[in-house]
Amino acid sequence: MAPSSRARLSIDLDALAHNYHVIAAEAAGAETAPVVKADGYGLGAAPIARRLWAEGARTFFVARLEEGEALRAAMAHRSARILVLDGFMPGAGPRLAAAGLTPVLNSLDQVAAASRFAQHVGGSLPCALQVDTGMNRQGLGRAEAAALVQSDRLAGLSIELVMSHLGCGAIPDHGRNADQLAAFRAVRQLFPQAKASLAASAGAFLGPDYRFDLVRPGISLFGGGPMERPDPRLRAVARLEAPILDIRHVGAGELIGYGATIRADAATRVALIGAGYADGVIRATRRGGQAWAAGALRRLYIVDMDLTVVDLGDASAQPGDMVELLGPHALLDDQAQAAGSIAHECLVRLSTRAQRIYLGAEASAGA
């Protein structure tokens, strides 16, 4: 019997290192710069970035200023380059500078604010510039970028990286990829001295045209397939398990759980598992999601706050046995699809109620 009914979240740093090298080999010739925003996709930015540093990563991306400050502190004594995707928010200059963070400038307003700050403090401020190539999310317009290089509005700024982001990278044949690629090629010509980056995880697997100087993988480091379905080259980093609390018989046609929609088709046995949506199991996973119990993938009936109910059939199992709700068997992309979501959301929802265990070392010998 497990000593506690608490769920357990193991985070496998060796699997992370494996995935990093798979991506780095795929993107050979380009730098692989991990994205560790949202606390390393919910898995702990500090241990993740430190292990990736030990594997050779030198450039990291976060979303928020605060994430950058926390990562800088976690990376003490390491000369990591840390870029902040949110860029240069009003008044952020002193904090960005104090933590040695590089802003990704996303608009003319951000360019102006960064330039004012740089001229105020003197010297040249390293920045990245994001240009929108058709996703209509972050980034300067292409005409804005072209006008910018003709102007004096970059005074005080050293644009080290020009980047853009793909809207359909996970669908290799989608025509939007080629359109964005062509647009990005034109944009990067405007900044011949800067490095260029277009690819996140999905783009890193789209072939040499999409790699440029630097790729920015997030989800595939954590085992999410670049095409939003399981990829056998990648290993699961997060594994959520919880013990069986009880096993019950349910008669044919009987209702299970809240409401009156979920019925057992035939008489069966169900296991009550000690993890629910408060531990990060997405409630909608009950529609088609599976759990790995007693050596097989088995249907999920319900996901409540503290409990998940799994169909055991006549498998032999007993209270205290651990069931995997996410991990090397209950695959991230499959669970995400069952939940009507994507792997990114399944990971960042994993909560702190589950006990966290890191497997593998943060730093390899000598790093």
Ligand SMILES: *Cc1c(COP(=O)(O)O)cnc(C)c1O
């Ligand atoms: C989140 C993000 C990434 C990483 O995306 P994945 O799909 O997790 O690989 C890369 N670039 C930008 C701009 C992002 O916002």
